[in-house]
Amino acid sequence: MLRTLFVFSEMVPYSKTGGLADVGGALPLALRQLGAEVRVLVPYYGCPATGDMRWCCAVNVPYTGETAELWSPVGEAQILFLRYPAYYERDGGPYQDTQGEDWPDNDRRFALLNRVAVEIAQGRVSGLNWRPDIVHANDWQTGLIPYLLDLEARIGAARPAVLFTIHNLAYQGRFAPGAMAPLHLPAADFHWLGTELYGAFSFMKAGLAYSDQITTVSPTYAEEIQSSAFGMGLDGLLQTRSEHLSGILNGIDAIHWNPGADPYLPAHYSLQDRLGKAQCKAQLQSSLGLRPDPHVFLLGMISRLVEQKGTDMVLDILPDLLRRGMQVVVLGSGDKSFERQLLEMAAAHPTQMVARITFDEGLSHRIEAGADAFLMPSRFEPCGLNQMYSLRYGTLPIVHRTGGLADTVTDADDFRHPLQRNGFVFDRPHSDALHDAVLRAEALFRQPALWSHLQDQAMAGDYSWQHSARAYLQLYHEVLARRAGGH
Ligand code: ADP
Numbered sequence: 001m002l003r004t005l006f007v008f009s010e011m012v013p014y015s016k017t018g019g020l021a022d023v024g025g026a027l028p029l030a031l032r033q034l035g036a037e038v039r040v041l042v043p044y045y046g047c048p049a050t051g052d053m054r055w056c057c058a059v060n061v062p063y064t065g066e067t068a069e070l071w072s073p074v075g076e077a078q079i080l081f082l083r084y085p086a087y088y089e090r091d092g093g094p095y096q097d098t099q100g101e102d103w104p105d106n107d108r109r110f111a112l113l114n115r116v117a118v119e120i121a122q123g124r125v126s127g128l129n130w131r132p133d134i135v136h137a138n139d140w141q142t143g144l145i146p147y148l149l150d151l152e153a154r155i156g157a158a159r160p161a162v163l164f165t166i167h168n169l170a171y172q173g174r175f176a177p178g179a180m181a182p183l184h185l186p187a188a189d190f191h192w193l194g195t196e197l198y199g200a201f202s203f204m205k206a207g208l209a210y211s212d213q214i215t216t217v218s219p220t221y222a223e224e225i226q227s228s229a230f231g232m233g234l235d236g237l238l239q240t241r242s243e244h245l246s247g248i249l250n251g252i253d254a255i256h257w258n259p260g261a262d263p264y265l266p267a268h269y270s271l272q273d274r275l276g277k278a279q280c281k282a283q284l285q286s287s288l289g290l291r292p293d294p295h296v297f298l299l300g301m302i303s304r305l306v307e308q309k310g311t312d313m314v315l316d317i318l319p320d321l322l323r324r325g326m327q328v329v330v331l332g333s334g335d336k337s338f339e340r341q342l343l344e345m346a347a348a349h350p351t352q353m354v355a356r357i358t359f360d361e362g363l364s365h366r367i368e369a370g371a372d373a374f375l376m377p378s379r380f381e382p383c384g385l386n387q388m389y390s391l392r393y394g395t396l397p398i399v400h401r402t403g404g405l406a407d408t409v410t411d412a413d414d415f416r417h418p419l420q421r422n423g424f425v426f427d428r429p430h431s432d433a434l435h436d437a438v439l440r441a442e443a444l445f446r447q448p449a450l451w452s453h454l455q456d457q458a459m460a461g462d463y464s465w466q467h468s469a470r471a472y473l474q475l476y477h478e479v480l481a482r483r484a485g486g487h
Helices: 019-032 106-121 142-154 205-210 219-224 235-241 276-287 311-323 336-348 361-370 387-390 404-408 431-445 448-460 466-483
Strands: 003-007 039-044 053-060 067-072 081-085 134-138 161-166 200-204 211-215 244-248 300-306 325-333 354-355 374-375 395-401 422-425
Touching: 003 019, 003 106, 019 039, 019 053, 019 134, 019 466, 039 106, 053 106, 067 106, 081 106, 106 134, 106 142, 134 142, 134 466, 142 161, 142 205, 161 205, 161 466, 200 205, 205 235, 211 219, 211 466, 219 244, 276 300, 276 325, 276 361, 300 311, 300 336, 300 361, 300 387, 311 325, 311 336, 311 431, 325 361, 336 354, 354 431, 361 387, 374 387, 374 431, 387 395, 387 404, 387 448, 395 431, 395 448, 422 431, 431 448, 431 466
Parallel strands: 003 039, 003 134, 039 081, 134 161, 161 211, 211 244, 300 325, 300 374, 325 354, 374 395, 395 422
Antiparallel strands: 053 067, 067 081
């Protein structure tokens, strides 16, 4: 049986700042269902959802002298919480303080996670008595793992294979070059095929440079990041590693996101019977103070309110959409100026627009169910989850053709793939192109038979993790075979 150690910096239901945590909660489970033996290492941030925990063992970290502890939720020995209260159990988020500033010691905090992962990977944690065949690291917070394993191999130690997944290349874990020495990392590796990125020491760069295989979360993003437009300064390195770079689309948690049984919804529905969706729309409108009208075109958006997500493009076109009588519900938080502009626009159109600047799981489900269409004009999108939730809920996504959006949404006018049409796709990341797409969507909404046909195709898609998990499993075997063959 294949043994995999996953390392995440956040994981549903214990901690979450974005889609990475959703993957942490779902992919290990899906792999286990395929027969893999999977353990997950994740820092413990002091989360109330954890319930009772059981102490597992202490881990002495080489060089730094830190002693961390591993704990598991009762009944879930495969989850390993890394406990080091001085680093992780603080007021604030996993990466930032309550003011939204990065923790100044993020290099040390995540280096500890990486060192402990390596101790487990090398079978040196005696309390565990377990050693993986493959380590699956995720995003910059785990980028030193491939590097540390490479350092071990240089002195002759056997090491497991290591796969590094990019969930978002924009966050690179950059620190001053001087941060390497206190972490006991050799200065000789600070070069362009090592840990150096434009003069900085980068955890992400280390992950990309030293892993056996790199994946990212959609096939299109895997291509895009090898270009200067999307490569965030790492395209050169990624090109040199293109033979060992591939994209596997994320899935969604199909139990949590199921319109047929979603506990957050006032009514349930399915592909065969969408009556409940109309009730969800009516309830969304009345609960938010929007004019209750089944015929008005209702757009939803749930997003971090940042430039990446195209919030500025939405702000550009909102006045015209509202003038045309559409309704818009936005849920999210982020850039203060975007938040303020959205709130001002909503205040000026109380029966047509709502902006909720908060994180609200229940409302996010009710928007996915109650809206007619979903706005997701991201400039880049490694995979994206909300467009898949939308598809599953029969809420047609309006997206920019990029990354995972391009891989999951097929335009209503795509004549080459008529059986896959399930939304609206525009090519240029500009407000005008988004505007055209929204108007095309509204025009189709006015033709119920055509709209309903698109909803059928959207809801019939398979967005489950099984598909992705199978692809990862196959890749693990390929990587192991390649290493066994000495390549
Ligand atoms: P990213 O990870 O770049 O933020 P994704 O689409 O991959 O984008 O994942 C975002 C996740 O966070 C989704 O599960 C989405 O529903 C959720 N989310 C984002 N903002 C909010 C919010 N304000 N309230 C509730 N859920 C949110």
